Amino acid sequence: xxxxxxxxxxxxxxxxxxRAEFDRADSKPLREAWLGLDLPAIRIDLVKRLLDAxxxxxxxxxxxxxxxxxxxxxxxxxLADPALVSWQRxxxxxDLAWERLKRKPLSQVLGSQPFWTLxxxxxxxxxxxxxxxxxxxxxxxxxxxxxxxxxxxxGTGSGAILLALLSERPDWRGVGVDLSSAALAVARRNAEAxxxxxxxxxxxxxxxxxxxxxxxxxxxxxxxxIVSDVMTGLDPEVRDFEPALALDGGADGLEAYRxxxxxxxxxxxPGGLFACEIGYDQGASVCDxxxxxxxxxxxxxxxxxxxxxxxxxxxx
Numbered sequence: 589x590x591x592x593x594x595x596x597x598x599x600x601x602x603x604x605x606x607r608a609e610f611d612r613a614d615s616k617p618l619r620e621a622w623l624g625l626d627l628p629a630i631r632i633d634l635v636k637r638l639l640d641a642x643x644x645x646x647x648x649x650x651x652x653x654x655x656x657x658x659x660x661x662x663x664x665x666x667l668a669d670p671a672l673v674s675w676q677r678x679x680x681x682x683d684l685a686w687e688r689l690k691r692k693p694l695s696q697v698l699g700s701q702p703f704w705t706l707x708x709x710x711x712x713x714x715x716x717x718x719x720x721x722x723x724x725x726x727x728x729x730x731x732x733x734x735x736x737x738x739x740x741x742x743g744t745g746s747g748a749i750l751l752a753l754l755s756e757r758p759d760w761r762g763v764g765v766d767l768s769s770a771a772l773a774v775a776r777r778n779a780e781a782x783x784x785x786x787x788x789x790x791x792x793x794x795x796x797x798x799x800x801x802x803x804x805x806x807x808x809x810x811x812x813x814i815v816s817d818v819m820t821g822l823d824p825e826v827r828d829f830e831p832a833l834a835l836d837g838g839a840d841g842l843e844a845y846r847x848x849x850x851x852x853x854x855x856x857x858p859g860g861l862f863a864c865e866i867g868y869d870q871g872a873s874v875c876d877x878x879x880x881x882x883x884x885x886x887x888x889x890x891x892x893x894x895x896x897x898x899x900x901x902x903x904x
Contacts, residue, residue: 613679613682613683614683614686615679615682615683615685615686618637618682618685618686619678619679619682621633622678622682626670626673627654627666627667627670627673628667630678630681631650631654634646634650634653634681634685635647635650637685637689638650638685638688638689641688641689641691642691643688643691649688649694651663652694652698653681653684653685653688653694653697653698654666654681656684656698657677657680657681657684658672658673658677684697684698691823691824691825691828691829692825692829693710693716693825693826693829693830695710695716695717696710696711696712696716696829699711701716701717703717703718703719703721703722703748703752704722704725704748704752704755705752705755706748706751706752706755706778706782707781708746708747708748708751708778708781708782709746709774709777709778709781710746710774711770711774712829712830712831713768713770713771713773713774713831714745714746714768714771714774714775714830714831714834715745715746715810715830715831715834715835716830717745717746717748720865720891720893720895720897721748721749721810721865722752723865723889723890723891723892723897723898724749724808724810724863724864724865724897724898725749725752725753725756727863727889727898727900728753728806728808728861728863729753729756729757731861731863731900732757732805732806732861735759735805736759736760736761737757737759737760737761737805737806738760738761738762738763738803738804738805738806739753739754739760739761739762739763739804739805739806739807739808740762740763740764740765740796740799740802740804740806740807740808740855741762741763741764741765741807741808741809742765742795742796742807742808742809742811742848743765743766743767743795743809743810743811743812743834743844744764744765744766744771744772744775744790745766745771745774745775745810745834746771746774746775746778747764747774747775747776747778747779747788747790748778749808749810750762750763750764750775750788750808751775751778751779751782751784751788753806753808754784754787754788755782755784760787760806761787761788762787762788762789763788763789763790763791763799763802763804764788764789764790764791765790765791765792765793765795765796765798765799766790766792766793767792767793767794767833768792768831768833768834769792771831771834772790772791772792775788775790776790794847795844795847795848795851796848796851796854796855797851799855802855803854803855803856803857803860804855804856804857804860805857805860805861806860806861806862806863807848807852807855807856807860807861807862807863808862808863808864809844809848809864809865810864810865811837811844811845811848811864811865812833812834812835812836812837812838812843812844813837813841813842813844813845813865813866813867813870814835814836814837814841814867815837815838815839815840815841816836816837816838816839817839819832819835819836822835840873841867841870842870842873842874842877845864845874845877846877848864849862849877849878849880849881849883850881852881852882852883852903853881853882853903856903857903858903858904859902859903859904860902860903861900861901861902861903862878862883862900862901862902862903863898863899863900863901864898864899865897865898866888866896866897866898866899868895868896868897869896870896871888871896871899874899875887875888875899878899878901879901882903882904883901883902883903883904884901884902884903884904885900885901885902886899886900886901887899887900887901
């Protein structure tokens with residue numbers, strides 16, 4: 589018969605396991621700092637910590653982190669009802685916040701990123717889909733509104749551009765190509781999650797090298813375009829956590845454009861559309877390369893901030 593001093597019961601084991609998990613957690617300093625704090629106080633503390641870590645949008649990111657760990661309850665509901673904020677949720681918040689404080693991108697911390705009308709899976713194997721890239725999607729959709737067309741996305745990464753286009757045009761089908769098998773695994777997962785796997789195929793390869801005699805009505809790309817010498821000066825979120833393969837554009841940032849444009853006469857159908865994302869200062873250079881490859885009607889499209897973002901042209 590056991591007495592009150594017995595410490596081997598089921599409850600004591602649960603407490604012991606929780607204590608051990610607490611002590612093992614990398615985020616233990618945060619967990620300790622937040623012991624006894626209510627949600628508003630934790631929120632204030634996290635904003636300050638993110639700001640101190642050099643994260644400018646600390647308020648917004650704190651809201652995203654809180655929304656993530658509180659779901660399906662809303663932040664407003666949790667602030668009104670402290671019972672919704674369990675220690676497990678606070679521990680989960682500490683784990684996520686600890687990763688973000690190391691400057692891991694928020695998209696990788698949360699595992700997803702909104703893009704266009706989609707919510708896409710994001711890992712360290714792909715670039716985080718950015719709002720600026722939506723300019724490329726918008727440009728293509730405005731330029732091609734009719735017909736059942738075949739789309740090629742070179743350097744597809746997460747599949748963001750291709751899947752956004754297919755989501756808006758039910759008659760379109762597409763192929764995404766990437767040199768990274770890990771990136772392609774993410775793209776396939778995204779196609780499944782977006783219910784677009786039936787119209788999207790993904791192939792491993794370097795640009796259009798493995799496409800043989802295939803041709804397409806639309807070719808899009810967001811290739812690596814950062815000058816190699818600039819890579820070390822990028823924000824930690826990009827430099828340390830995103831794949832260099834998808835970022836480094838060579839000595840002048842234009843290596844990928846040359847390779848892609850050289851293949852366009854073979855893979856872009858007559859009258860077909862080519863559109864690519866560019867760096868803010870690359871409009872003239874990429875337009876010259878596109879015109880040199882035989883494209884007609886070459887022009888630059890600016891993003892919502894007024895920066896050059898997309899070069900578009902047609903196979904005459």
